[in-house]
Amino acid sequence: MKVMVVGGGGREHAIIKSLKKSSEITKLYALPGNGGIAHDAECVNIGAKDLDGIVNFALENNIDYAVVAPDDPLVLGACDRLREKGIPCFGPSKAAAQIEGSKVFSKNLMNKYGIPTAKAECFYDADKALEYVSSCPIPTVIKADGLALGKGVVIAETREEAVEAVKSMMLDNRFGESGKNIIVEEFLTGPEVSVLSFTDGKTVVPMISSMDHKRAKDNDEGLNTGGMGTVAPNPYYTPEMADRCMKEIFLPTIDAMNKEGCPFTGCLYFGLMLTPVGPKVIEYNCRFGDPETQVVLPLLESDLFTVMQAVSNGTLENCEVKFSQKHACCVIEASEGYPEKYASGFEIVQNGEIDGEVYYAGAKIKDGVLVTAGGRVLGVTCVADTLGEAIEKSYAATQKIGFENAYFRKDIGARAMKAKV
Ligand code: AMP
Ligand code: GLY
Numbered sequence: 347m348k349v350m351v352v353g354g355g356g357r358e359h360a361i362i363k364s365l366k367k368s369s370e371i372t373k374l375y376a377l378p379g380n381g382g383i384a385h386d387a388e389c390v391n392i393g394a395k396d397l398d399g400i401v402n403f404a405l406e407n408n409i410d411y412a413v414v415a416p417d418d419p420l421v422l423g424a425c426d427r428l429r430e431k432g433i434p435c436f437g438p439s440k441a442a443a444q445i446e447g448s449k450v451f452s453k454n455l456m457n458k459y460g461i462p463t464a465k466a467e468c469f470y471d472a473d474k475a476l477e478y479v480s481s482c483p484i485p486t487v488i489k490a491d492g493l494a495l496g497k498g499v500v501i502a503e504t505r506e507e508a509v510e511a512v513k514s515m516m517l518d519n520r521f522g523e524s525g526k527n528i529i530v531e532e533f534l535t536g537p538e539v540s541v542l543s544f545t546d547g548k549t550v551v552p553m554i555s556s557m558d559h560k561r562a563k564d565n566d567e568g569l570n571t572g573g574m575g576t577v578a579p580n581p582y583y584t585p586e587m588a589d590r591c592m593k594e595i596f597l598p599t600i601d602a603m604n605k606e607g608c609p610f611t612g613c614l615y616f617g618l619m620l621t622p623v624g625p626k627v628i629e630y631n632c633r634f635g636d637p638e639t640q641v642v643l644p645l646l647e648s649d650l651f652t653v654m655q656a657v658s659n660g661t662l663e664n665c666e667v668k669f670s671q672k673h674a675c676c677v678i679e680a681s682e683g684y685p686e687k688y689a690s691g692f693e694i695v696q697n698g699e700i701d702g703e704v705y706y707a708g709a710k711i712k713d714g715v716l717v718t719a720g721g722r723v724l725g726v727t728c729v730a731d732t733l734g735e736a737i738e739k740s741y742a743a744t745q746k747i748g749f750e751n752a753y754f755r756k757d758i759g760a761r762a763m764k765a766k767v
Pocket of ligand 2: 558572635
């Protein structure tokens with residue numbers, strides 16, 4: 347079978363490496379992929395948001411199955427367009443992708459169906475939002491309604507910061523259309539857990555839990571990034587907590603989407619906070635997380651392609667989804683300066699074998715050499731029997747691959763190691 351994966355980051359590389367293990371797949375394409383992915387799939391220079399290009403490529407090349415990985419094409423309706431042409435694909439419809447594409451939609455959904463989440467107010471008008479933040483409890487959390495590259499959330503520690511955030515989103519259009527509407531929500535505390543799940547709209551199968559490290563600097567300081575590293579499983583997510591989340595959050599969400607007439611199929615990501623009064627939803631993503639995928643898929647023992655087909659065929663109930671009992675750690679090597687200004691174009695050099703996987707995100711081939719081409723350049727994932735060993739192996743691997751201005755956090759997994767649950 348000929349399979350194409352839409353997207354070009356570390357997550358897509360992890361999906362491609364996992365799909366490569368399937369004996370059913372004879373040819374893999376990445377649209378657009380990147381220079382590092384080129385080793386594992388044929389990269390085609392079609393952007394992930396170019397829906398016409400994606401559909402035409404699939405038709406012209408007799409693609410048998412498509413995996414749409416990033417948020418943008420899903421929210422734009424890439425899967426609907428492909429299905430209209432008879433191409434089976436993994437990913438939600440445009441209507442279902444609203445669960446990530448609009449925070450107002452997801453907040454209303456959770457409130458309507460009693461799914462635990464932070465208390466929030468939605469605003470469509472700057473004056474009303476400014477009036478509200480002039481007296482709401484502080485700290486407070488301000489979120490742009492639409493997609494904003496993971497940067498549309500401001501935790502305001504002071505009232506001034508809250509006012510500033512509302513103004514920049516609603517009046518200065520910092521996130522364009524995405525910030526036209528906003529939500530202002532209660533500040534929650536507790537460990538965060540990411541749970542990616544497979545769902546065909548009837549059955550939901552959570553994958554192994556994971557923990558992201560979103561801030562740029564050690565000790566969770568510095569700016570928010572797309573994610574500087576992950577570990578799996580997440581020690582805070584006990585079997586009791588998993589049962590509770592299934593009953594209180596996962597099944598009610600699938601049910602709610604069905605009742606709203608937009609059944610969700612694909613990978614539904616639950617961003618959870620385990621607060622003192624129980625688990626609450628911080629965010630939904632309509633796709634695999636990045637860099638969560640880079641620790642979750644290396645622990646998947648079942649054939650990813652078989653599972654994906656069960657999801658898109660509606661037969662997930664009868665499909666075995668098995669994970670290893672091991673632990674994984676992914677350390678992201680970024681360009682010094684990320685998520686702000688950084689330099690690119692440095693050669694990526696590897697010395698010696700790595701006992702793990704390297705997933706490329708911001709890399710391209712220039713004059714036959716693999717060079718850096720983005721903020722997050724690559725991630726190294728190692729798997730071991732214990733979390734401590736996985737962390738040690740990943741950091742040892744960072745000594746074997748790098749580039750001139752490489753920067754990475756030194757404490758990925760440290761919080762998980764200290765977890766007392
Ligand atoms: P999001 O992009 O929605 O995942 O938010 C980015 C980060 O902001 C999350 O990973 C949390 O650490 C934090 N955050 C979001 N919402 C809240 C909240 N209501 N209370 C506390 N922290 C939050
Ligand atoms: N790691 C969080 C995300 O994929 O949005």
